[in-house]
Amino acid sequence: MSELPAVVASRAVADGGRRRRERLPGEPRRIGYLYIAPAFLLFAAFNLVPLVQGINVSLYNWDGISPATWVGFANYGEFFTSPDIRSGYLHVLILMIFYSFLPIIIGLFLAAVMSRIRIRGLTFFRMLLFLPLVITDVVTAVAWIWIYDATGPLSTTLKAVGLGHFVPSAGWLGDFNTALPAVGVFGMWGQFGFCLILFLAGVMKIPATLYEAARVDGANAVREFFAVTLPGLRYELQVVLVLTVIGTLGTFDEIYVLTAGGPGTSTTVPAYLVWRRAFQTGQVGSAAALGIILMLIIFAVTYGINRLMERGAET
Amino acid sequence: MNAVSSIAGPRFRRALALLALLALVGAACTPGGKTAQVSVPPPPAATGVPDTGPITLTIWDQESGPVGKVWDQLNSEFEAKYTNVTIKRVNRDFGELKTLLKLAISGPHPPDVVEANQGWPDMGQLVKAGLLLPLDNYAKAYGWNERVPATVLAVSSWTPDGKQFGTGNLFGYTSMGEIIGVYYNKQKLSDLGLTIPTTFDEFEQDLAAAKQQGEVPIMFGNNDAFPGIHEYAVIQDQMAPVSTLTDLIFGLQGSTLSFDTPANVQAATTLQEWSQKGYFTPGFGGGGYDTAVANFAKGQGLFMITGNWIVANLGADNRKYGFFLMPPVKAGDPPVSTGGAGFPLAISAGSEHADAAAAYIDWMNSDHASELLVQAGEIPLHTGASSSIVPGTVLADVVNAATAVSEANGVVPYEDWATPTFYDSLTAAIQELMGMRITPQQFVSNVQKDYSDFQKSRA
Amino acid sequence: MTTNSRAQITLNYALIIACSLIAIYPLVGVVLASLYPSGTSSSPSGFALPPTFAWHNYVAAWDQGKFAASFTTSIIVAAVMVPASVVLSVVAGYAFATMHFRGSKVIFYLFILGLIIPTEATIVPLFYDVRALHLLDTYWALILLEVSGELAFGVFWMRAAFLSAPPSLLEAARIDGASSWQTMRKVMVPFARPAILTLAVLTFADSWNEFFLALVFTVSHTTAPAGLASFSGRYTTNIPLVSAGAVIVAVPILIVFIIFQREFMRGMLTGAVKG
DSSP states (O other), X not given: OOHHHHHHHHHHHXXXXXXXXXXXXXXXXXXXXXXXXXXXXXXXXXIIHHHHHHHHHTTEEOXXXXXXXXXXXXXXXXXXXXXXXXXXXXXXXXXXXXXXXXXXXXXXXXXXXXXXXOOTTHHHHHXXXXXXXXXXXHHHHHHHHHHHSTTSHHHHHHHHTTOGGGSOTTOTTTSTTTHHHHHHHXXXXXXXXXXXXXXXXXXXXXXXXXHHHHHHTTOOHHHHIIIIIHXXXXXXXXXXXXXXHHHHHTOOHXXXXXXXXXXXXXXXXXXXXXXXXXXTSOOHHHHHXXXXXXHHXXXXXXXXXXXXXXXXXXX | OOTTGGGGSHHHHHHHHHHHHHHHHHTTSXXXXXXXXXXXXXXXXXXXXXXXXXXXXXXXXOOOHHHHHHHHHHHHHHHHHSTTEEEEEEEOOHHHHHXXXXXXXXXXXXXXXXXXXOSIIIIIHHHHTTOBOOOHHHHHHHTHHHHSOHHHHHTTEEOTTSOOBSSSEEOOBXXXXXXXXXXXXXXXHHHTTOOOOSSHHHHHHHHHHHHHTTOOSEEOOOTTSTHHHHHHHHHHHHHSOHHHHHHHHHTTTGGGSOSOOHHHHHHHHHHHHHHHTTOXXXXXXXXXXXXXXXXXXTTOOSEEEEEGGGHHHHOTTOOSEEEEOOOOSSTTOOOOEEEEEOOOEEEXXXXXXXXXXXXXXXXXXXXXXXXXXXXTTOEEOXXXXXXXXXXXXXXXXXXXXXXXXXXXXXXXXXXXXXXXTHHHHHHHHHHHHXXXXXOHHHHHHHHHHHXXXXXXXXX | OOOOOHHHHHHHHHHHHHHHHHHHHHHHHHHHHTTXXXXXXXXXXXXXXXXXXXXXXXXXXXXXXXXXXXXXXXXXXXXXXXXXHHHHHHHHHHXXXXXXXXXXXXXXXHHHHHHHSOHHHXXXXXXXXXXXXXXXXXXXXXXXXXXXXXXXHHHHHHHHHHHTSOHHHHHHHHHTTOOHHHIIIIIIHHHTHHHHHHHHHHHHHHHHTOOHHHHHHOSSSOOHHHHHHHHHHHTTTOHHHHHHHHHHHHHHHHHHHHHTHHHHHHHHHHHXXXX
């Protein structure tokens, strides 16, 4: 699912969920089926039906063209035995630090440091900060290919300040050690503006009385952050965490454009493996299984984060 | 509660259960169904395009640069020759074509003629799925069998079930060839006081000498991953017997052959040593292949190990560059190198204009086409090849080398043909080998795993 | 309350300006790079103005990247898919918000499920389904898949928007004897106009930026981002030319973003601010 609506969606449901308590004006009406039928049929035909078919395909050894042979859960077993898949998930875990953890930390830190003053021209700054998210990865990746080039601005700047020995001769995306972090920094750049804006807005709506109370209790800035700001941002945190983690697990576009999984296999990720197996190397059953596993992991992670945050809210 | 937190809810679980139930029902049907084997179409009543009203031929190819321009010219000439024909050319690069071809050709309106790479990953899968037309009767009608050596036809031949490679029906045809070898900058070679090596040892000495004098010994950029295959192949060709390599690639002896051999380890060790000693362009891992070719043409680097196709970039009549085959370990041994037939043209099984498509394939391999393609750097493999090659040019060197290796039966097919996933496994493993991430032994083990997995799946 | 000291205010502005600069640096850089002389050896290494402005790169990129074709696809697909997906979402969202019928909750939760099913889990069978429908490499493949992909979100968004309508609105309509369809058309849709506009803008952005579906399902009818990916794959080393292509692809979405900035922000932040 694409980034923009997903962000909104969780909020939209949140609103919907809250208002469910209100009495709805409608009474039972069969005509409702007619209203939802077009949307649901189209949605089901291209989302739910293929999901079911995908589960089926994942139980076969199939090259996509000749008749398939039933292999049960063997394709799922690969998850535990194949070094390719293992390293794909390892890479995505590392990317999570950049796509999720660091933008949240940076966003929280800035939101805490910046005081709760109306910033003049915030609309303008917000627009600039949103640009990395609005423009598609395929375009922004071109910018970063240039930045990461062996003769690009990053290398040139480092050389100019005497740190030339850090510059990989193959460029940042061509070197085994730097390619994955380089992809990570690209993703971090795409996320941090959104986190910052969301947290800034969240801080604004924390009642001033809470801060006053903390101050009366003699809390210093750090205590104030953990006692007031962080709990006040719990909801924003949950949304950002879920969205960035799901987003990272589905990383594909930037890998396709920036590194194609290389050098070697140093930047392969699960979604890229699904695509390659399904459409390049004719391992269709295995690709389907990988896709289903990815979905289950996304379910589990989402569920886990929610439980964690809700428990945090209760204590 | 938000969208995501509701995932724990009971209604969500009910929705999931519903899906699971559907999955059970769905699991009853096997994907894939039956594949119909394509039968050999009858011999055409006459050669040439039948004059049965307007015909649109859709052609998919991956030719770019000068060869691409020749194709444009040949296409318009074909349209002029047969006025009822319109050609629709779809041109993609090698990597994209690898992916898109299988998709397009299995669709409802497949292209008529496709340029398909030989081997298990590409042509093999298409044949197995019954998506290509056996060309045997066209070959007879047009005399392709007499025009090119049997080895050229063999690499496009498969049993109709797609289970055996190198034998059976003919599924693709080309009369143009490829050869991998070493280009050298003549001026630099003499400036460095070196001569064309006659043994593998001498070649390594040249590399060391060039490196010592501050020259980039081998121009190389491996960001695109495929060039690494060629660097490894020319070394391997000198260390392992031709027949072993050929049998391995064709998969003729199933799992009795292995990639994990002392010769392959030795070749990997050599390649890694070259990389370690700085014989390749610094930062080659991030460098593009096209950049490397462009820089070599501009005078950078002493050698460049690649195929005949860059002749067009250097200029066919260029006399500043020469070309030789990677020399054998023992002086005087017959030459061995990777290459052979170029990309063959094939007809999709779903084409409605197979006869016209066959006429097109014949046209693209005619003497006239060959004449133009040779000037763009392709090597003619057919009888009565043109004599327009000027001695002393880089093109002449390349054509002579190709002839020599072909006469010595020393042509080794491309290794990435060996299994459907071999291209990916081999390119990734070579990048890791040259980046010092794995040892030569790990390299052959990784590649062998791919090979044995595939042979097991065939058995 | 925090003290509004001058130092604190300065710090605030310094930080937000610094962050904004980081956000736009690569984008400004790519615009500058696109104006450097085209070629393999002239890639700009810093953040400096090009020696001469090579506007011709844009013409060259437009031609060589075949952007006329990919723009046509993107425009046709967006022109059909945005209205289709918005209308279907409005109608279904309206029913979910105002009517009760058996199974409505389960169906609604199936839509929720759609929000987190990754495309990777369905892409394999989808490919064979689309092929079976003889829709490979057609506009319809992209239109149908994009619409169905947006519906999960659209239905949520519209349901929430309609739920936020004051109950008096609906009751007034019912007293007037309006049918459910009339109520939607005459009362609810005007009420939810801002939400609908936001949905349309976000949907357009998604459609314009679509890459993965185009990569899998189209060959000759590819979208602008997929066209760019193919173009940049071919000319990796010609940074000015590829940069020009990137700018070309970004321009339409930038224009929409600037015009409908408010809708974008509302879409992405509404919940957080209200929550």
